[in-house]
Amino acid sequence: DVVMTQTPPSLSVAIGQSVSISCKSSQSLVYSDGKTYLHWLLQSPGRSPKRLIYQVSNLGSGVPDRFSGTGSQKDFTLKISRVEAEDLGVYYCAQTTHFPFTFGSGTKLEIK
Amino acid sequence: QVQLKESGPVLVQASETLSLTCTVSGFSLTNYGVIWVRQPPGKGLEWMGIIWRNGNTDYNSALKSRLSINRDTSKSQVFLKMNSLQTDDTAIYYCTRTDGGYSELDYWGQGVMVTVSS
Numbered sequence: 001d002v003v004m005t006q007t008p009p010s011l012s013v014a015i016g017q018s019v020s021i022s023c024k025s026s027q028s029l030v031y032s033d034g035k036t037y038l039h040w041l042l043q044s045p046g047r048s049p050k051r052l053i054y055q056v057s058n059l060g061s062g063v064p065d066r067f068s069g070t071g072s073q074k075d076f077t078l079k080i081s082r083v084e085a086e087d088l089g090v091y092y093c094a095q096t097t098h099f100p101f102t103f104g105s106g107t108k109l110e111i112k
Numbered sequence: 113q114v115q116l117k118e119s120g121p122v123l124v125q126a127s128e129t130l131s132l133t134c135t136v137s138g139f140s141l142t143n144y145g146v147i148w149v150r151q152p153p154g155k156g157l158e159w160m161g162i163i164w165r166n167g168n169t170d171y172n173s174a175l176k177s178r179l180s181i182n183r184d185t186s187k188s189q190v191f192l193k194m195n196s197l198q199t200d201d202t203a204i205y206y207c208t209r210t211d212g213g214y215s216e217l218d219y220w221g222q223g224v225m226v227t228v229s230s
Contacts, residue, residue: 037216039216039217041157041217048206048220048221048222048223049149049157049206049208049217049220050220051216051217051218054214054216054217054218055213055216058214060218061218092156092157094157094217096210096212096216096217099170100159100170100171100172100173100174101147101159101162102159103156103157103158103159104156105156106156106157
């Protein structure tokens with residue numbers, strides 16, 4: 001199985017600051033069609049996961065452009081610029097390139 | 113609008129079979145696959161399996177011997193059955209959709225909390 005390693009496991013940030021979350025996979029996530037199926041999700045407290053980014057860098061519908069995703073092959077980053085209070089929760093990376101699909105262990109974002 | 117909603121029993125006895133339904137609206141199961149994901153209390157997300165838009169299925173190998181997913185496209189419903197339940201199957205069970213592209217994982221159900229009692 002592809003292991004997704006997220007760092008840091010938690011972080012605390014003040015409103016208006018920027019943060020980055022890293023996700024590294026144990027195998028390349030480039031599929032045979034040339035696309036990379038790496039996605040970012042946010043699970044706000046008590047809520048279902050919500051997709052933020054799909055295929056590394058594509059912003060989901062209705063997602064603020066404060067969120068951005070970069071990376072390739074095995075190394076990916078989610079950046080949140082100008083953090084807002086509503087951004088708190090647990091962020092997960094997810095890969096759907098290889099079976100079984102797998103998720104990172106999560107990064108808990110707290111607001112100072 | 114697009115919606116997915118899980119339903120099923122909230123309490124199941126150990127060794128019994130779990131049956132859950134994901135009822136979708138706003139899209140057709142012949143155009144989208146449906147994925148089941150679970151989350152034990154206080155823990156992360158685990159992919160369980162998928163039924164593709166053509167009706168084919170793939171399962172997490174760790175669950176494959178106990179798990180089956182099928183559907184009724186006329187009722188817009190996807191069914192999950194998992195047998196030989198143990199207490200560590202206690203989790204929130206979610207369904208979400210995929211088209212392998214723009215709509216992958218874009219909508220999720222609210223989840224159903226299932227407790228397995230010994």
